[in-house]
Amino acid sequence: MTAITGRIRSVTAPVRAAFARVPRGVYSALGLAAAAIFPLLNVWGVVETAWLRVGVLSLLFVMLSLGLNIVMGETGLLNLGYIAFFAFGAYTTALLSSPKFELRWPFLAVVALSTVIAMIAGFVIGLPTLRLRGDYLAIVTLAFGEIVRLTIINLQDFTNGPNGITGIYPPRLASEGAIASLGDAAWAKWLTVDKPIEYYYLVLVCVVVVAILLSNLKNSRVGRAWNALREDELAAVSTGITAARAKMLSVVLSAGIAGFAGALYAYYSNVISPESFLFMQSVIVVCMVVLGGMGSIPGVILGAIVLQALPQMIREAAGAARSEFEVYRMLIFGVIIVVMVIFRPEGLLPDKLWRSESHEVDPRELEKTRQSLFDLEEGEKDLEV
Amino acid sequence: MLHERTRKVLALALAVVLVFGLFTISGCKTDDGGEGGDATGEAETIKIGVQTALTGPLPDYGAAAKNGVELALEDFGTFEMDGKTYQVEIVVLDDKAEPAESGIVAQSMVDEGVVGVIGSLTTGATLSAIPIYAEYRIPQISGSVTGPKANADSVDTFYRTCWSDAIQGEALAAWAIELGAKKVVLMDDNGAYAVGLADVAEAALEEGGVETLRQNCQSGDKDLSAQVANVKEFAPDALIFTGYHPEAGLMRKQMIEAGLGDVIFMGGDGIKSAEFVAEAGGTANAAGCYATFGGFPEDQQPGYEAFAEKYKAKFGEDVGPYAQNNYDAFGALIAAIKAAGSTETEDIIAALQDLEYEGVTGTFSFASETEGAVQRGDIVVAGLTPANVPRYVIEGEDWVAVE
Amino acid sequence: MSLDHIVTVTVGGLTVGMIYALIALGYTMVYGVLKFINFAHGEVFTIGGYTAAFTLLALGVNDAMSPIVMAGCILLALLAAVIAPMTVGFLIERIAYRPLRGRSRIIPLLSAIGVSIVMQQLIILVFGPTPVSMPALALGSASFSLGGIRIRVLAVVIIVVSALLMIGLTYLVRSTRIGKAMRATSQDMEAAEMMGIDTNKTIAFTFIVGSALAGIGGLLVVMYYGSLKYDAGFLYGLKAFTSAVLGGIGNIPGAVVGALVLGMTETYGVSLDLGFLAWFVLAGLVLGLYIQMVRVPGRRLQHIAEDRRTPEYEKSVKNVYRLAPYFAVKTLLAERTDALLSVSAEHAVRLMCGNAFLAASAAAMFVFGDVRIDTRWQPVIAFVVLMVILMFRPSGILGEAITEKV
Incomplete structure (x- = not known):
């Protein structure tokens, strides 16, 4: 096995070296350009509008995965109820901008409030749970996600229960009066986002902003604190990192991003119902992060695109065989998780730190020491009651 | 080093995604064109x-x-x-x-x-x-x-x-009142279909002066002992289950086991399935259950x-x-x-x-406009009222129409 | 609310609890040995139920059969319902968990979630998406009357089987050679290996036993309720996990106690008036106050180092707990505090918040005494119990303890 991979490595080495000489940023620019040009293909008539909708949904999942990556990849906390924060954002938006309560708040206010409410939810759930160890935290967040979904179904006067909220107004980027005063100017119609292509660019801009913010954060003090906590909490704490504060920041931030994505989703889909926030959706986002590479921003983006857009493509390409494929879709998701975790835990496009950890040191040895350190510490933290 | 590599692979992957997308779409397009040309003449x-x-x-x-x-x-x-x-x-x-x-x-x-x-x-x-x-x-x-x-x-x-389920909901309520029920339990499975149906029936029953109790379960629930106990305490004349047959069967089964076999068991078209009999625990348990249907029975179509x-x-x-x-x-x-x-x-x-x-x-x-329970675009069948919505009762292994 | 109603509800709750207990035993065993949540355990349970139901259907069991033949058929179904999950459990451990042993906690959990999804899809592919229905047997619905309350024979069977399995397991872990190996593996895998224990074999054995228990659970559930759906394992698994945590994960009697408490909470919660439930909360408050005032300070005193053990210092530690919030908050706000005092103060504030919450909810429940929680909140109960127990007492009611207690 290793001999073969070694040979492959030696053959591909010069190619890789050549690629490595290309300055960083070139690839990001290329990727961004591709994403920006994609809708034009529709305008030129190369691809159909349905692909724009696939694109919008993929971008929303990219944002969700980026958010989940903060807690899961950077800080090493597993969140199995992540879709609940998405639901908080979506329902806030739906209530503030739909005929349900006859409200139509301005776009920026709604998005800001959706983000803040999701962040508050993250804070409230993080406060008592962050002292738990990893696997318990995962189960608590799973329970939280289900409680949120069931509560949405049960609060029928407020959320219309299982029927969902319909007729969410399209976002207006300027006030109604301002748009009207522009008259027939060609770009004025872009201020009311109601076409798939307009949604695409709106979401793309948001995703790019979030991605830039996160990659800066990753290389900052905060990001390094998260990584340190993930690698060895005790050592991190002894270097002066306040574990509680750093963890809370990551949970709140990731909840905020999910809320933001939820707001955009509600605007885009025009109608939301509890069916969109099932436990399986949380698992799919987890799967995207695992596939792409925990802690690696380009990896996570790739993971989300692959898992969201690939089924659609196969569907289009396979034609008649697609219902066969659908039966196997969840099966494939499950297999991806197991296979990736066993054979390539660092993901498709690994992060530097994860890579060093999972290959160069005997993981079992590393874990053993770490575990013993943690257990000692937990014993003190959990106390008797 | 690694950063470059990650970016490289990302860009490559994006390109692959795009190219692949283009090929599949253009491929589909030419196919469609070909077919259209052949078939039309x-x-x-x-x-x-x-x-x-x-x-x-x-x-x-x-x-x-x-x-x-x-x-x-x-x-x-x-x-x-x-x-x-x-x-x-x-x-x-x-x-x-x-x-x-x-x-x-x-x-x-x-x-x-x-x-x-x-x-x-x-x-x-x-x-x-x-x-x-x-x-x-x-x-x-x-x-x-x-x-x-x-x-x-x-x-x-x-x-x-x-x-629309609205008609069926009213029909269920009317039927329960006809059967002389004074106290009725409405039970849904928290799904859009069941909740909608139960809401309509509950409103109609309350209008008719019938005392009601609302109960719920989840689709996929197995144990309904809490609900059965609540029903037993309320001592209703009838129970209207607006969900689907798997939970309805279990409810009927567990009600009989709790000695509530005398309560009239009714439901919408969600329970009008032959599987209901097996799920209720056999013909003896299922006998005498009633159901309405959201359309004229087949022999009347x-x-x-x-x-x-x-x-x-x-x-x-x-x-x-x-x-x-x-x-x-x-x-x-x-x-x-x-x-x-x-x-x-x-x-x-x-x-x-x-x-x-x-x-x-x-x-x-x-229907050309929304009026009461009937919404714009709903099917309007001449002479259809909640009173003549088809009714079924279980006899033996399956549902038969009630005259 | 009549006594009759309360008794009916109690019997219902106990039966549900016993079903959770059967599945929770498997969870708790695996966790006890490996410190790992086997998320796919619920699916193993479903496989047991499906195999049992299909065996009975294939054998064409009906009431016309002679009792001996029927007993034979049920025995065969039991055998199938034990062997299939055992095989599956063994394979899962071998393929998806063993390569990950010793990695950080969330990695095997991820793998377990993946396995759980794969198995659910495989069940659909093999058995189809429609729920499997059992043949209607007189045995399945037979019941007897006890003081006017009807009790099903199968409910008694479930209770007896759970109790027997619990005793058997306790014996297995405590008094047999393999049990000793399990305990050793659980305490320190490397040391156990050095002492000549084949830890791989021991862990595989743990999985096999746990899966067999889940299979028996599947058989009993499908006989009791008459049908089973492919995704039943997810909810049953979660509720069993909640039970295991509630009782103290890794603790075999704890799993049964936790399961009973959860089953009762789920049924009591939506079928009894708040005024009645308030007494339980009040009892919880008394227990909470006992813990805060007597038990915890008592334990805390043992942490004091010999050279610091003065009556004043002991008193200040006790005061942190007893005079909370005043003293606790004061300690926390003080600029320089002793480490033990500071930790104790934080702990005390947390305990106090819990007790205050209990007091407030008891009061509110007495005020709204004749209100009953709508049954649509029933599915939320188990999740809320799970969250609360993990947040406030992750070690559970009886303590988390395969290593020490068993």
Whole structure:
């Protein structure tokens, strides 16, 4: 096995070296350009509008995965109820901008409030749970996600229960009066986002902003604190990192991003119902992060695109065989998780730190020491009651 | 080093994704063009979309809907209008009964340039498709969406050829009152269909001066002992279960085990399935359960017998749920095209509003405005009142119509 | 609310609890040995139920059969319902968990979630998406009357089987050779290996036993309720996990106690008036106050180092707990505090918040005494119990303890 991979490595080495000489940023620019040009293909008539909708949904999942990556990849906390924060954002938006309560708040206010409410939810759930160890935290967040979904179904006067909220107004980027005063100017119609292509660019801009913010954060003090906590909490704490504060920041931030994505989703889909926030959706986002590479921003983006857009493509390409494929879709998701975790835990496009950890040191040895350190510490933290 | 590498792979992957996407799409396009050229000949081809859920939670319902449309395609697929022959081509797309997926499918339909759509299958998925069809002005007729609030925004592009649950809810209430019930328990499974039905029935019962108690379970629940205990304490004359048969069967079974066999057990079309008998624990337990149905019983549907024969001959199986409603939906759409004398969607929408159609399930038209429980686009059948909604009772192994 | 109603509800709750207990035993065993949440355990349970139901259907069991033949058929179904899950459990451990042993906690959990999804899809592919229905047997619905309350024979069977399995397991872990190996593996895998224990074999054995228990659970559930759906394992698994945590994960009697408490909470919660439930909360408050005032300070005193053990210092530690919030908050706000005092103060504030919450909810429940929680909140109960127990006492009611207690 290793001999073969070694040979492959030696053959591909010069190619890789050549690629490595290309300055960083070139690839990001290329990727961004591709994403920006994609809708034009529709305008030129190369691809159909349905692909724009696939694109919008993929971008929303990219944002969700980026958010989940903060807690899961950077800080090493597993969140199995992540879709609940998405639901908080979506329902806030739906209530503030739909005929349900006859409200139509301005776009920026709604998005800001959706983000803040999701962040508050993250804070409230993080406060008592962050002292738990990893696997318990995962189960608590799973329970939280289900409680949120069931509560949405049960609060029928407020959320219309299982029927969902319909007729969410399209976002207006300027006030109604301002748009009207522009008259027939060609770009004025872009201020009311109601076409798939307009949604695409709106979401793309948001995703790019979030991605830039996160990659800066990753290389900052905060990001390094998260990584340190993930690698060895005790050592991190002894270097002066306040574990509680750093963890809370990551949970709140990731909840905020999910809320933001939820707001955009509600605007885009025009109608939301509890069916969109099932436990399986949380698992799919987890799967995207695992596939792409925990802690690696380009990896996570790739993971989300692959898992969201690939089924659609196969569907289009396979034609008649697609219902066969659908039966196997969840099966494939499950297999991806197991296979990736066993054979390539660092993901498709690994992060530097994860890579060093999972290959160069005997993981079992590393874990053993770490575990013993943690257990000692937990014993003190959990106390008797 | 690694950063460059990650970026490189990302960019490559994006490029691959794009290129792959382009190839598949252009590939699909040429295929479509080829087929269209071969099939048409003299005739002009128009496209009608079929949005259904062949995968997801209700694959059997989705397949039946598709079969119904395919049968209708054979019967009405070629027609003459203004001396020109038109040939219908159907575009079947699967939305997995998922709201997010449904939006993409609806957009694909728009892209395909369909003149009308049959579907979707479930209320949840249909809700996110309605605004897209309304925006692009494409008429949509569903043969299976029964949720009373499906067309809450009263758009003029949404129609349905199956009955709204509102009528059934009132029918259940009326029946319970007829049976002399003074105290009634309403139980739903927290799904859109069951909650809607139970809400309508509860309102109607309270109007009739009947004392009610509302109980719930979750779809997939096994143990209903808490609910049974609550029911026992309330001591009702009847229980109306508005969910589906798996939970209804369990409820009936556990009620009998708790000594509540005397309570009249009623339900909507969700429990009118032969499997209810097995799920209730055999014929002895299921005997005497009542159900209404969201449509005229098959023997009262004028064209049903012929339809069932054709269906069996073509697909080799018995008629699936809502197949004839989907057959009628397709027929009504073609009739509207003929009435409009045009394949422009605006004309078809206008024609649908005045259409009176004689289908398998009877002669019907579509409501032109929302009024009470009836919403715009709902099927209107002459002479239908909650009092003559079909009623069934279990005798032996299966449901039989009550005279 | 009559006594009759309360008794009916109690019997219902106990039966549900016993079913949770059967599944929870498997969870707790695996966790006890490996410190790992076997998320796929619920699916193993479903496989047991499906195999049992299909065996009975294939054998064509009906009431016309002679009792001996029927007993034979049920025995065969039991055998199938034990062997299939055992095989599956063994394979899962071998393929998806063993390569990950010793990695950080969330990695095997991820793998377990993946396995759980794969198995659910495989069940659909093999058995189809429609729920499997059992043949209607007189045995399945037979019941007897006890003081006017009807009790099903199968409910008694479930209770007896759970109790027997619990005793058997306790014996297995405590008094047999393999049990000793399990305990050793659980305490320190490397040391156990050095002492000549084949830890791989021991862990595989743990999985096999746990899966067999889940299979028996599947058989009993499908007989009791008459049908089973492919996704039943997810909810049952979660509820069993909740039970295991509630009782103290890794603790065998704890799993049963936790399961009973959860089953009772789920049924009591939505079928009894708040005024009645308030007494339980009040009892919880008394227990909470006892813990805060007596038990915890008592334990805390043992942490004091010999050279610091003065009566004043002991008193200040006790005061932190007893005079909370005053003293606790004061200690926390003080600029320089002793480490033990500071930790104790934080702990005390937390305990106090819990007790205050209990007091407030008891009061509110007495005020709204004749209100009953709508049954639509029933599915939320188990999740809320799970969250609360993990947040406030992750070690559970009886303590988390395969290493020490068993």
